[in-house]
Amino acid sequence: MSVYQRNMSLTGEPPKALSRSEKVASAIGMIGLFILVLAFFNVNLPWKGAWLTASLVLICGGVIAFAKAQYGNKQAGIKNDGVWFKDLSSRGFYGWVLAIFLTSFYIVLYFYAELLGQGANGASNTGLIGLFDPLSYLLKGKPASQWFVYGTLYTVAILSFGIKFIWKYRHNSYEVIRTGSVMFFQTAFAFFIPEIMAGLNATKDLPYYDLKNVWPLNYYLFDQWNIDQLLANGSLGLTMLLFGIASIFVITPILTYKYGKRWYCSWVCGCGGLAETAGDAFRQLSDKSTRAWKIERWLIHTVLVFAVISTVGVIHSYLGNDGKYWLTATSFLISVAVFLTVLFALIWIFKRDELQQDAKYGAIGFLVIILAFIAIHFMAGTESLFFFKHYAVRSTYGFLIGSIFSGVIGTGFYPILGSRAWCRFGCPMAAILGMQQRLFSKFRITTNGGQCISCGNCSTYCEMGIDVRAYAQKGENIIRSSCVGCGICSAVCPRGVLKLENGPLEGRINSKAVLLGQDPDLMELLSGKK
Amino acid sequence: MEHIVIIGNGIAGVTVARHIRKLSDKRITIISAESEFFFSRTALMYVYMGHMKFEHTQPYENDFWSKNRIELVHDYVHTVETTAKKVHLNSGRDIIYDKLVLATGSISNKFGWPGQDLEGVQGLVSKQDLEQLEITAPNNKICKRAVIIGGGLIGVELAEMMASRHIPVTFLIREKGFWSGVLPMPNAQLISRHVKSHHIDLREEEEMAEIIPDDSGKVKAIITKKGETIPCDFVGLCAGVRPRISFLENSGIELQRGILVDRHLETSVKDVYAIGDCAQQREPVGERKPIEAVWYTGRMMGEALAQTICGNPTQWNPGHWFNSAKFFDIEYQTYGWVWSNPKEGHAHFHWEHEDGVRAVTIEYDVATRKFIGINTFGIRMKHEVFDQWLTDQKTVDEVVASLKEACFNPEFFNRPFDLIKKEFQATQNATA
Ligand SMILES: Cc1cc2nc3c(=O)[nH]c(=O)nc-3n(C[C@H](O)[C@H](O)[C@H](O)COP(=O)(O)OP(=O)(O)OC[C@H]3O[C@@H](n4cnc5c(N)ncnc54)[C@H](O)[C@@H]3O)c2cc1C
Numbered sequence: 001m002s003v004y005q006r007n008m009s010l011t012g013e014p015p016k017a018l019s020r021s022e023k024v025a026s027a028i029g030m031i032g033l034f035i036l037v038l039a040f041f042n043v044n045l046p047w048k049g050a051w052l053t054a055s056l057v058l059i060c061g062g063v064i065a066f067a068k069a070q071y072g073n074k075q076a077g078i079k080n081d082g083v084w085f086k087d088l089s090s091r092g093f094y095g096w097v098l099a100i101f102l103t104s105f106y107i108v109l110y111f112y113a114e115l116l117g118q119g120a121n122g123a124s125n126t127g128l129i130g131l132f133d134p135l136s137y138l139l140k141g142k143p144a145s146q147w148f149v150y151g152t153l154y155t156v157a158i159l160s161f162g163i164k165f166i167w168k169y170r171h172n173s174y175e176v177i178r179t180g181s182v183m184f185f186q187t188a189f190a191f192f193i194p195e196i197m198a199g200l201n202a203t204k205d206l207p208y209y210d211l212k213n214v215w216p217l218n219y220y221l222f223d224q225w226n227i228d229q230l231l232a233n234g235s236l237g238l239t240m241l242l243f244g245i246a247s248i249f250v251i252t253p254i255l256t257y258k259y260g261k262r263w264y265c266s267w268v269c270g271c272g273g274l275a276e277t278a279g280d281a282f283r284q285l286s287d288k289s290t291r292a293w294k295i296e297r298w299l300i301h302t303v304l305v306f307a308v309i310s311t312v313g314v315i316h317s318y319l320g321n322d323g324k325y326w327l328t329a330t331s332f333l334i335s336v337a338v339f340l341t342v343l344f345a346l347i348w349i350f351k352r353d354e355l356q357q358d359a360k361y362g363a364i365g366f367l368v369i370i371l372a373f374i375a376i377h378f379m380a381g382t383e384s385l386f387f388f389k390h391y392a393v394r395s396t397y398g399f400l401i402g403s404i405f406s407g408v409i410g411t412g413f414y415p416i417l418g419s420r421a422w423c424r425f426g427c428p429m430a431a432i433l434g435m436q437q438r439l440f441s442k443f444r445i446t447t448n449g450g451q452c453i454s455c456g457n458c459s460t461y462c463e464m465g466i467d468v469r470a471y472a473q474k475g476e477n478i479i480r481s482s483c484v485g486c487g488i489c490s491a492v493c494p495r496g497v498l499k500l501e502n503g504p505l506e507g508r509i510n511s512k513a514v515l516l517g518q519d520p521d522l523m524e525l526l527s528g529k530k
Numbered sequence: 531m532e533h534i535v536i537i538g539n540g541i542a543g544v545t546v547a548r549h550i551r552k553l554s555d556k557r558i559t560i561i562s563a564e565s566e567f568f569f570s571r572t573a574l575m576y577v578y579m580g581h582m583k584f585e586h587t588q589p590y591e592n593d594f595w596s597k598n599r600i601e602l603v604h605d606y607v608h609t610v611e612t613t614a615k616k617v618h619l620n621s622g623r624d625i626i627y628d629k630l631v632l633a634t635g636s637i638s639n640k641f642g643w644p645g646q647d648l649e650g651v652q653g654l655v656s657k658q659d660l661e662q663l664e665i666t667a668p669n670n671k672i673c674k675r676a677v678i679i680g681g682g683l684i685g686v687e688l689a690e691m692m693a694s695r696h697i698p699v700t701f702l703i704r705e706k707g708f709w710s711g712v713l714p715m716p717n718a719q720l721i722s723r724h725v726k727s728h729h730i731d732l733r734e735e736e737e738m739a740e741i742i743p744d745d746s747g748k749v750k751a752i753i754t755k756k757g758e759t760i761p762c763d764f765v766g767l768c769a770g771v772r773p774r775i776s777f778l779e780n781s782g783i784e785l786q787r788g789i790l791v792d793r794h795l796e797t798s799v800k801d802v803y804a805i806g807d808c809a810q811q812r813e814p815v816g817e818r819k820p821i822e823a824v825w826y827t828g829r830m831m832g833e834a835l836a837q838t839i840c841g842n843p844t845q846w847n848p849g850h851w852f853n854s855a856k857f858f859d860i861e862y863q864t865y866g867w868v869w870s871n872p873k874e875g876h877a878h879f880h881w882e883h884e885d886g887v888r889a890v891t892i893e894y895d896v897a898t899r900k901f902i903g904i905n906t907f908g909i910r911m912k913h914e915v916f917d918q919w920l921t922d923q924k925t926v927d928e929v930v931a932s933l934k935e936a937c938f939n940p941e942f943f944n945r946p947f948d949l950i951k952k953e954f955q956a957t958q959n960a961t962a
Pocket residue numbers: 453537538539540541542543561562563564565571572573574575605606607608633634635636654655656683684687774777805806807808822823824825826828854855
């Protein structure tokens with residue numbers, strides 16, 4: 001195998017270099033980026049607003065021109081030619097360069113914002129962040145922050161690469177509509193609405209609140225400062241808080257039941273939005289091995305447990321038992337414990353057979369841990385929950401999961417781990433939605449009788465590392481907790497085998513010994529009906 | 531313990547092995563010269579096009595085989611000695627079997643064209659063909675033009691492969707429209723048009739007369755039957771495949787075009803079976819050809835034979851015919867039989883969308899109105915539903931009226947079934 005591959009790359013020189021129009025497009029985008037670099041190095045640019053506009057327009061223009069060069073003069077259809085020959089999309093040298101660049105950017109963003117020019121203690125912004133001041137003043141009448149810069153660039157990336165993605169998949173209405181949706185939610189909900197609301201005179205320090213960002217993805221929703229600031233904003237803040245809680249307990253379960261986790265992960269979510277647009281060139285890099293699947297299940301559920309514990313700890317710590325809030329710490333803890341136990345009991349009673357063996361062990365193990373922690377707390381009765389100071393748990397979570405995992409590794413490593421490493425291995429929201437998708441949802445990917453030719457396109461292009469082919473070639477529905485319903489497996493299948501569907505719960509999980517097209521008697525025999 | 535030896539690790543050989551393992555504890559050995567592990571032959575094109583790496587074409591992880599106690603031998607069988615129940619390998623090793631399964635697949639057809647063995651002339655069937663292709667036609671500097679012979683499924687795949695590397699292609703087909711020996715003419719012409727729209731120089735009713743070498747014995751040009759010389763650096767022979775059976779010539783196993791088998795897939799020699807591309811039915815099943823070089827047949831024969839080998843004698847008795855392919859950007863599916871010309875007493879209903887990439891052709895019996903089969907282009911259909919309709923012997927009117935139920939297009943796709951219904955009504959009224 002390895003010899004064979006090497007031979008191929010020595011002799012084969014498929015066209016992988018950029019065409020002239022692609023080079024021009026890249027240059028345009030690079031100039032846009034270069035303006036940001038200049039600002040970063042504190043080159044004092046006059047008319048900041050104009051430079052910023054120029055930069056963002058050039059970046060968008062470059063990406064769109066690149067899309068036109070790639071897809072404009074080709075017919076609608078699958079556009080994966082040369083993906084594994086191109087250095088950037090096959091973990092080659094430039095892939096690593098990009099990964100290192102992105103990773104460094106995230107480290108600076110999260111931990112060294114002063115390098116980006118964040119003005120400390122009321123001093124005015126300089127550098128890159130200073131460049132974004134005019135836009136920030138325009139939207140909310142306040143200076144920019146590192147998060148404003150990040151949010152703007154993030155939105156620009158989703159919009160421009162979203163257009164590229166739509167161009168690429170213009171023959172596929174599902175992809176077009178879905179991408180339109182993530183572009184809309186990012187621009188409106190994550191960017192304009194919160195930024196503008198934060199600037200309204202009527203609101204007092206209303207915290208930035210992206211309404212579509214649901215706990216536990218939005219892990220600081222229940223932090224004391226956030227709650228207090230929301231509550232300080234009267235009925236508006238209260239409504240937002242209640243919406244946040246309703247999202248967790250009502251909206252999310254209903255939509256996930258009807259459509260699977262895709263309604264969130266590949267139609268609404270910002271992390272998913274970036275992965276689907278800017279990350280699209282790297283989707284094929286996800287690891288498809290069963291070993292990776294095993295790591296995925298352990299890691300993502302551990303993060304979920306961590307998220308639950310840290311959130312519970314934080315809430316518990318500020319609730320107190322002195323009646324400052326209507327809920328006391330003790331009654332809160334009891335309700336959480338009761339809620340989790342009931343939830344677990346229901347799963348255990350109704351869905352035991354559908355859980356795989358190790359999922360059962362995992363569920364039992366984790367539940368025991370949570371209950372044990374809570375019990376220990378009652379026995380200790382001190383102010384420190386779970387042996388640590390609560391905010392230490394919370395800030396460890398924020399550091400490890402919120403910053404390192406989701407940003408530095410999740411996005412920085414797009415060119416190495418594929419576009420959905422965070423969504424697959426780390427996101428606690430995805431873990432919850434996934435559990436529901438596996439156990440209690442109408443969503444499934446159906447396979448078309450016996451038509452699969454085991455070619456492997458579906459598995460290769462699944463960004464979640466699902467070995468779709470393993471199911472398709474057996475004629476089994478694909479019901480995996482990690483599937484985000486991006487629809488790409490269905491799009492790339494050359495034989496029309498896969499279809500994302502919402503249907504009745506009965507017969508959703510099917511396993512067939514023999515595929516359609518065979519002798520009907522033999523099929524019955526093998527499926528045990530005879 | 532009974533030892534089952536399988537020659538060939540393609541879909542047929544691997545399927546029979548997997549199913550024997552499910553049903554029994556027998557010792558299983560698979561011998562193959564082509565590759566260490568099973569890979570999907572149908573995906574070779576995507577490796578050349580850069581959609582996948584070779585390892586992505588392997589449907590099972592490498593440790594699958596040892597986990598399932600299936601021994602793999604990467605070697606070539608040069609002789610089968612049926613009297614001693616032994617196969618002889620190139621390495622000098624002999625393997626003794628209790629039952630032997632021949633699943634040796636196909637090689638490209640060659641019809642004795644002058645120059646057919648020159649350097650730069652090849653087919654596309656094996657992994658080695660793909661490696662050779664990387665040497666002969668890695669890019670459009672080394673390969674300035676490719677000529678492809680034979681308008682079948684592999685030919686059009688090869689054309690698409692070449693096009694992905696910007697190599698100019700001349701594509702010679704004998705028929706009036708692409709694959710029109712199988713597709714009804716309107717379908718064939720639709721595909722011809724589509725192929726041409728991808729800048730392929732497709733020449734209908736044109737055949738190759740000979741291949742001309744340069745001084746070093748490499749192909750330099752071809753000459754067509756009409757006398758035209760076309761300079762090229764590569765000639766792709768895609769005029770069909772035939773069973774790979776030459777090593778069996780003195781084995782005593784009865785051969786014709788393929789390895790002759792009865793309905794239990796057993797050859798003329800006891801305990802020797804043949805499945806997949808290399809098998810030839812003594813009595814063809816239904817309307818099927820005696821040799822079916824398609825993926826699905828290999829798989830289904832494997833499933834059936836595993837039963838027989840594990841003590842439940844099972845005839846090869848496949849269900850309704852189905853198949854699929856992709857011609858550049860147009861997906862094709864078929865269920866039941868649609869002949870290039872309607873069989874006696876049958877008629878065709880054609881519908882084509884004005885976009886030129888979606889079409890449907892239905893064959894039906896004029897007198898009884900029984901639905902015989904459907905070809906769809908650019909529209910995905912449900913296998914299960916058509917299989918049921920064929921079993922239930924639905925009429926063409928019922929089928930056309932309920933096409934929507936059989937649709938397998940992704941969500942939000944435009945579904946042209948009302949247009950199809952309308953046109954069907956119109957044609958029926960016109961003939962009535
Ligand atoms: C490019 C291409 C595209 C195709 N696309 C489609 C498609 O889309 N749909 C479809 O239905 N069909 C398609 N086919 C046909 C399909 O791939 C074949 O029908 C199928 O692979 C046959 O499987 P098999 O197991 O019979 O033989 P094979 O897959 O050919 O396997 C036979 C194996 O046996 C080995 N072997 C033979 N003799 C010996 C020996 N003496 N010693 C050791 N090893 C030996 C060979 O090297 C080979 O590895 C395609 C074929 C090709 C070439």
